[in-house]
Amino acid sequence: MTTTSSDAVRPRIRARVRDGAQRGGEHASGDGPKQALLGLMLGALGVVFGDIGMSPIYALRQGVTEAGRVDVPVVMGILSMIVWAVVVVVMIKYVSYVMRADNEGEGGIVALTALVRSGYEQQGRHKPHWLLMAGLFGAAMFYGDSMITPAVSVLSAVEGLHQVSARFDPFIVPCAMAILVALFLFQRCGTAVVGKSFGPVMALWFVWLAGVGVYRIAQHPDVLRAVSPTWAWALVHAHPLLAFVVLGEVILALTGAEALYADIGHFGRRAIRLAWLFIVFPAIVIGYFGQAATMLYQPGAEKQPFFYAAPSWALIPTVIIALLATVIASQAVISGAFSMTSQAIELGFLPRLRVIETSKKHRGQVYVPAVNLLLFAAVMFLVLTFRSSDKLTSAYGIAVGLTMLITTVQMVSLSRNVWRWPWLAVAAVSVPLLAIDALLVAANVHKIPQGGWFPVAVGIVLFTLMATWHRGRALSAEHASKAPPLDAFVRHVLDDKHPARVPGTAVYPGSRLGATPSALESNVRHNRVLHRTVIVFVNRSESAPRVDEHTRIDVRDLGAGCYEVISRHGFTERPNLPRLLASLDGQLADWRFDSKHTTYFLLRDEMTPGCSHGQMSRAREWLFGEMAFHSASSAEYYGLVGEDVVELGVQVVL
Structure with missing residues (x-):
């Protein structure tokens, strides 16, 4: 190691931390690539596609109910609108376009916001404040969606018990609540266990959904004519107001599209795309066609077309499979909420919460107890308040639409400012998508008094929390910049104060590179001692999800046994300080890491009025x-x- 004076440019000592973790979506076992991919696809069925896979239970039903008519032009028009909405929004926008914007394997609106911000930083420009705030609001609305999805999915399936016998009606809400309690208790097992447990059930669900659809289509193949978008256009031309109102229900077929993007860190982009293309998309489209055929040719089927579509002998198995599948449907947004929370904490948008890594093979699979409890409480409130899936769907669309719209806005900035697309290409892609998203949001505005107020209220509260935390952190960083320079402080203490040197190692985590931590300053001022080895640890969270292990740590030698250690980590990683320090063994002069003789001095800030x-x-x-x-x-x-650990309380005046 080379030691230089404080006023020279000091060389940095690089150290590598070996933790054996794998990137999200990469398989760490010895299985072959095909086995690994198939396993990830099966896990993705159980975690990623539950939400959008359950939409056939209620999307077409709600559209026809909103139209108030059951005739060929209306049913075929709504069916055509749903099919083409899935093709354009899910297939083209999310699967083909948005999922290209993975932030080194991580997805979701928070990861997208970080990716856009890093693009501006690389160009030496500041990301517009409104774009950051839009990203935070989109993240807040995703939480609202995460609360509604479990409630509406489970209720819609349990309501199938009414088709078996009306005697089950009093037990629908209690049964739904019991299922949801079990689901949220199961979350602590981790995404990997959940995916392996739920994947086969969802595979059975999609096979069953397609099978029932084929059964009805074979009886009435003329329903396949709705694949032509002319039916949707005919409905819009003949009944524009009705078509606009129905559009507010069509968005129900798109719920879960954002979860596809948010969960790519769990299973990888390739596995999700293949599972969508070859399993999920064909199954749900066939299921919609089968329901439309049932509604047109079986009187009264518009009340519950999904359950009416099944043969009479298969009604009970259909209800059972739907019950199992709807439990899993909630998993997509719950897992997405965990991932997004972890990312938001590392990017400074949320305060630190307890985040538990649930997989040693796949990085990014996390469980956040506080978020799990919050979602559970909100879901119970929704079930007890609305008590039926019909009423809950009114609260659904606005959260989904706003999140989709903000994602598109962020993609416009990414395409132009990071990917450097020409304006013509950006406009060709984004203008149609923005128009569609805006229409979907506008069509759901009238639902706000009917229940849409809930996700909007949740979004506003969470946005206020995130914006306040982000602003407070920025002011704290500005305050930290006024701290005395670390080099000058060490020189001053050693030359003028002559503190007593005590054995052992003292570690002071700091918030700003080259600045003196308040804990170090307070300890020297009040106790007049300095440990034999002093390490100022500066933890820097990057806009990328992970950093290169070879360049994770830099060290500056400040002289007289004092060092500044700069550690970098991505927003899907958390720093383990003892392990990072242990990696420096042999790198620092006459020092080896000894946990028994190392003390960590942490700061507990107290904000004053x-x-x-x-x-x-x-x-x-x-x-x-x-x-x-x-x-x-x-x-x-x-x-x-x-x-x-020694905690020092310091009053902070920003």
């Missing part, structure tokens, strides 16, 4: 302080054991 000097309102100052107080401890975040 007026701490932002008018840059935030008093209400937001209080909110930021409460979020900071209730966030997970830094010790847990850094993977530290309690007896090795």
